[in-house]
Every structure is written in C-alpha cells, then in structure tokens.
Amino acid sequence: MIKKIPVEHIKDLLFELTKKELKVRYKNSYLGYLWSLLNPLALSLVFYLAFKVIMKVAIENYTLFIIAGLFPWQLFSNSVNASATCFIGNASLIKKTTFPKEMLVYGLISSELIHFLLSIPVIVFFLIIYGKYPTPAWLLGLPLIITAQFLMAAGFSLAVASANLFFRDLERLVGIFTTLLFYLTPIIYSMDIIPKEYHRLIMMNPLSPLILTYKGIFLEGVFDFRYFIYTFVWGVIVFFTGRAVYGKLNGQLAEAL
Amino acid sequence: MSEAAIRFEGVSKYYPLYHHMVRGFKSFLFNMPSAIREMRNSRFLALEGLSFEVKAGQSMGIIGKNGAGKSTILALIAGVMRPTRGRVEVAGRITSLLELGSGFHPDLTGKENIILNGVLLGLTRREVIKRMDGIIDFSGIEESIDQPVRTYSTGMQARLGFSIVAHMDPEILLIDEILSVGDIEFQGKCHRRILEFKEKGVTMVFVSHSMGSVRMVCDSAMWLDERTIRMIGEAEEVVSAYAGGA
Ligand SMILES: Nc1ncnc2c1ncn2[C@@H]1O[C@H](COP(=O)(O)OP(=O)(O)O)[C@@H](O)[C@H]1O
Ligand SMILES: [Mg+2]
Numbered sequence: 001m002i003k004k005i006p007v008e009h010i011k012d013l014l015f016e017l018t019k020k021e022l023k024v025r026y027k028n029s030y031l032g033y034l035w036s037l038l039n040p041l042a043l044s045l046v047f048y049l050a051f052k053v054i055m056k057v058a059i060e061n062y063t064l065f066i067i068a069g070l071f072p073w074q075l076f077s078n079s080v081n082a083s084a085t086c087f088i089g090n091a092s093l094i095k096k097t098t099f100p101k102e103m104l105v106y107g108l109i110s111s112e113l114i115h116f117l118l119s120i121p122v123i124v125f126f127l128i129i130y131g132k133y134p135t136p137a138w139l140l141g142l143p144l145i146i147t148a149q150f151l152m153a154a155g156f157s158l159a160v161a162s163a164n165l166f167f168r169d170l171e172r173l174v175g176i177f178t179t180l181l182f183y184l185t186p187i188i189y190s191m192d193i194i195p196k197e198y199h200r201l202i203m204m205n206p207l208s209p210l211i212l213t214y215k216g217i218f219l220e221g222v223f224d225f226r227y228f229i230y231t232f233v234w235g236v237i238v239f240f241t242g243r244a245v246y247g248k249l250n251g252q253l254a255e256a257l
Numbered sequence: 258m259s260e261a262a263i264r265f266e267g268v269s270k271y272y273p274l275y276h277h278m279v280r281g282f283k284s285f286l287f288n289m290p291s292a293i294r295e296m297r298n299s300r301f302l303a304l305e306g307l308s309f310e311v312k313a314g315q316s317m318g319i320i321g322k323n324g325a326g327k328s329t330i331l332a333l334i335a336g337v338m339r340p341t342r343g344r345v346e347v348a349g350r351i352t353s354l355l356e357l358g359s360g361f362h363p364d365l366t367g368k369e370n371i372i373l374n375g376v377l378l379g380l381t382r383r384e385v386i387k388r389m390d391g392i393i394d395f396s397g398i399e400e401s402i403d404q405p406v407r408t409y410s411t412g413m414q415a416r417l418g419f420s421i422v423a424h425m426d427p428e429i430l431l432i433d434e435i436l437s438v439g440d441i442e443f444q445g446k447c448h449r450r451i452l453e454f455k456e457k458g459v460t461m462v463f464v465s466h467s468m469g470s471v472r473m474v475c476d477s478a479m480w481l482d483e484r485t486i487r488m489i490g491e492a493e494e495v496v497s498a499y500a501g502g503a
Contacts, residue, residue, distance in 0.1 A: 006381075008381050009376070009379070009380075009381050012376050012381050012382040013376055016372060016373050017373075020362055020373055023364065023365060023369070024362060024364050024365070027364065091359075092355060092356045092360070093355070093359060094337065095328075095332060095337055096332075096335060096356070096431075097335075097353060097355070097360075097377055097378060097379075098335060098336055098337060099377055099379065166275055251339060252273070253337075254337040254338045255272050255273065255338055256275055
C-alpha cells in the first residue's frame with residue numbers, strides 16, 4: 001500500500017499546497033499582504049500600551065522588543081492552530097486520493113514560513129527607527145533557527161492534525177494551550193525582569209529558547225549558539241514524536257472522517 | 258489480458274465508531290475505562306465477506322441503495338482504508354474521480370485548480386501544464402477558466418473535475434456517483450471519454466444510480482445489498498434484476 005513516490009512529485013505537491021495557502025490568504029492581492037501584517041502590529045500596539053505606557057516596564061525599545069518575539073511566535077501558533085482543521089477540512093481528498101497526507105501539513109507550515117519571511121522587512125523597519133541595523137549574524141542565524149522552528153511547528157502540527165480527527169475538541173484545547181504558552185514564553189517580557197525561581201519553568205518550554213534565539217539575532221545582532229542547539233534538539237524530538245503520532249494514525253485517517 | 262486487476266478475498270470491513278470521543282474529550286477522560294471498552298467493541302459492519310475480481314481492462318458497475326457500502330469498496334480499492342478481514346489485491350495505478358468540487362479551492366481560479374488537482378491526483382506540475390490546453394478545451398468553459406471557482410455553477414465544477422481526470426493516465430479508474438450533474442451534452446462527452454478509456458484497456462469500477470450509464474459502460478455489475486453481494490454477473494442481467502425487483 002505504501003508506494004514509492006518520486007521526489008519531483010513530492011516537491012510539486014509541497015509547492016502547490018503552499019501556493020494555495022498563500023493565495024487564499026492574500027486573496028491574490030498585495031493589499032492582502034498588508035492586511036495580514038495588521039493583526040500582529042495591532043497586537044504589538046496593545047502590548048505596548050498595556051505594558052510600556054500603563055505598567056511602565058523597564059525594557060528599552062519596547063515595540064521592537066515585542067515584534068522581534070511576536071512575529072516568530074505567530075509562525076508557530078498560526079501553524080499549530082490552523083493544523084487542527086487541516087485534515088478535517090480536506091476530508092474528501094483523504095478518502096479518495098493516495099498522496100502522502102502529511103504534505104497538507106507541510107504546505108500549511110511553509111505558507112506560514114513564507115509569510116514570516118515577508119514580515120522580516122517590518123522588523124528591519126523598526127530596527128532602523130531605533131537606530132539599529134541587521135548584522136552578519138542574521139545570515140547564519142536565521143536559516144538555522146528557522147529550520148529548527150520548522151521542525152518544531154511541523155511536529156506539533158502533525159500530531160494535532162491527526163489526533164483532532166479522533167478527539168474533535170482537541171481543536172479548542174490547542175487554542176487554549178497556545179494562549180497559555182504565549183505567556184510562558186519570553187515574548188512580552190525579558191528573562192531578567194522575572195524572578196529567578198521561575199526561570200527553570202520558562203526554560204522547560206521549548207518555545208523559550210526559540211524566541212530567545214530570535215531576539216538575540218534581531219535585537220542584539222548576535223546568534224546565541226547555546227539557545228539554538230537547545231531549540232534544535234527540541235525541534236528534532238518534537239518532529240519525530242509528531243511524525244510517530246501521525247504514522248500511528250495515518251492508516252485510520254480515512255475511516256475517522 | 259485476463260489477469261485480475263482487482264481481487265477481493267473474503268473482505269469484511271468494520272468502521273470503528275468514534276462517537277464517544279467526538280462527543281468530547283471530557284466525557285472520554287471521565288469515563289476512561291468504559292470508553293476504552295466501548296472503543297474496542299463499538300464498530301459498524303459495513304461489508305461482510307466480499308469476494309470478487311475485476312479483470313484487467315474490464316469495467317464493473319456497483320449498484321445498490323445508499324449506505325450499502327459502495328463507497329467503502331472504492332476506498333478499499335484505492336488503498337485509503339484497509340480491510341478488517343480478508344485480502345484486497347490491486348495491480349495498477351489508481352485514479353479516483355473526486356467528489357464534486359472536493360479537490361477545488363473556491364478562491365482559486367479554474368486554471369490554478371487544474372494544477373492543484375492534477376498534482377494531488379499524482380501528476381507532476383510539468384505534466385499538468387502540458388495537458389492544460391486539452392483539459393480546458395475538454396471542459397468547454399474557457400471563458401470562465403480565469404475566474405475563481407466559487408463563481409462556477411455545480412455543472413461547471415463537474416465539467417472541470419471530470420476534464421482533469423479525463424486527462425490523467427490511470428490504469429484503474431474509480432468513479433463514485435458523479436456524472437449525473439453536468440448537462441446532457443457534457444454527460445455524453447463523459448460517456449464517450451469513459452468508453453475511450455475502456456478501449457485503451459483501463460480497468461474501471463463505476464458506482465452509479467443511473468442504470469443507463471451502467472448498461473452503457475460496464476461489462477459486469479455487482480448489486481450490493483445489506484453489506485453483502487446480492488448478485489454479481491453480466492451488467493445487463495444485474496441491472497434488470499435490480500430495476501425489476503429491488
Ligand atoms: N467513516 C465512517 N465511520 C462509520 N461508518 C461509516 C463511515 N463511512 C461509512 N460508514 C457507514 O458504512 C455504510 C456504508 O457506507 P458507504 O460505503 O458510504 O455507502 P454507499 O456509498 O453505498 O452509499 C453506511 O451505513 C455508512 O453509514
Ligand atoms: Mg457512496
């Protein structure tokens with residue numbers, strides 16, 4: 001039943017599924033791209049008002065500080081949340097065709113990834129406003145951390161997409177889970193403003209080293225190799241766990257729909 | 258030529274029933290032991306002890322009431338499900354005619370959907386693009402091909418869907434009740450194309466409620482009733498028996 005599928009076809013599947021997601025998202029318009037930036041920017045504004053203006057946190061360049069963590073975070077949380085309906089939404093394809101269904105998930109994440117890449121100029125824009133510039137560390141750091149993040153997002157998403165067929169309200173749990181995780185990740189705060197005894201808790205969250213690596217690159221122009229390795233190891237573990245869940249349920253996808 | 262392209266040997270298919278889980282995670286957690294027991298035991302018998310074969314190059318029609326198990330047979334042939342008992346053997350590259358619009362994205366144009374669908378059905382991009390003109394031409398909807406599919410009528414979607422499949426090169430073609438949507442002209446075109454496939458030696462399994470189509474297209478037919486084969490044999494005979502005294 002498992003046939004060998006030529007690499008070219010896999011590549012084309014990924015390309016087409018990614019393109020579909022992007023087209024649907026931007027509705028074939030450049031304005032669509034601007035619209036999709038509006039959501040994280042509005043969110044940043046809210047955090048800026050709440051924490052900088054009202055609560056007066058002592059973090060400099062706070063807008064930039066938030067955006068540098070929020071954009072990569074959204075890559076993760078959008079992927080995982082969208083993956084919940086990824087298989088359910090393609091029920092009839094799953095029941096009738098034999099292409100590898102995990103490609104649906106990879107297409108979804110690739111589209112989020114491209115969206116993230118397209119939003120990097122916004123980060124650069126804010127850097128320049130604050131009198132900073134991209135550094136050579138970006139060239140090495142970004143491709144590496146993005147790879148680690150892809151693995152992590154893919155692992156979570158594969159597991160969620162498959163398991164959601166069997167536990168239909170997983171979808172809602174995932175929404176709650178990512179919201180909680182957001183506050184357990186150093187996005188709107190820095191590690192040095194929280195008490196030492198909570199550091200361990202926060203570092204147990206695989207998203208923490210991920211976001212810290214991004215912040216190092218974007219805010220300080222340095223690539224923290226330790227955080228990266230930590231993220232990468234997590235990414236590999238999460239990816240293979242997610243794939244194992246998918247592999248286990250793969251044969252039953254069609255009958256659960 | 259007389260080799261079996263599809264062979265079922267004592268095939269039974271149970272569907273597991275996921276009610277309790279679909280009902281909710283909470284109810285599952287709180288009733289864990291009974292829920293797991295229920296999960297093991299609650300299953301639905303959709304097909305029981307089916308044995309038949311379809312020889313390479315032959316077409317078989319499957320007829321029977323809604324819920325008789327026709328789509329389940331196709332899913333077993335396509336390999337997207339496994340039989341609970343028995344063996345399913347299939348020799349050849351399979352193409353399924355998708356349900357109406359199921360592979361289409363409403364916001365993409367007809368052309369974009371052709372490429373997406375073609376790739377999902379197993380062609381490479383290059384192959385689809387090479388066949389693009391033929392597909393558009395066959396569909397007869399050139400004027401709308403650059404419009405989003407959401408603006409298409411049901412019939413136009415059916416045209417597009419069938420045109421894509423008509424330009425694939427299947428060895429085994431699975432068709433599940435779909436051809437009745439287009440207008441008479443297009444139905445005729447579909448039938449001719451299916452007969453062309455037949456001439457080329459494509460094996461077909463054809464689920465339909467249109468006895469006329471089954472008569473025209475199929476060599477043999479199977480009447481499925483209450484999860485088992487009620488009658489199997491020459492298309493003409495099975496169709497008459499079904500139409501006469503179902
Ligand atoms: N995924 C599923 N889970 C549980 N039962 C199913 C599932 N799919 C189909 N069934 C049941 O199996 C029987 C046969 O379904 P199907 O093969 O779709 O029938 P047909 O195509 O002949 O109308 C029906 O009673 C249907 O309710
Ligand atoms: Mg059916």
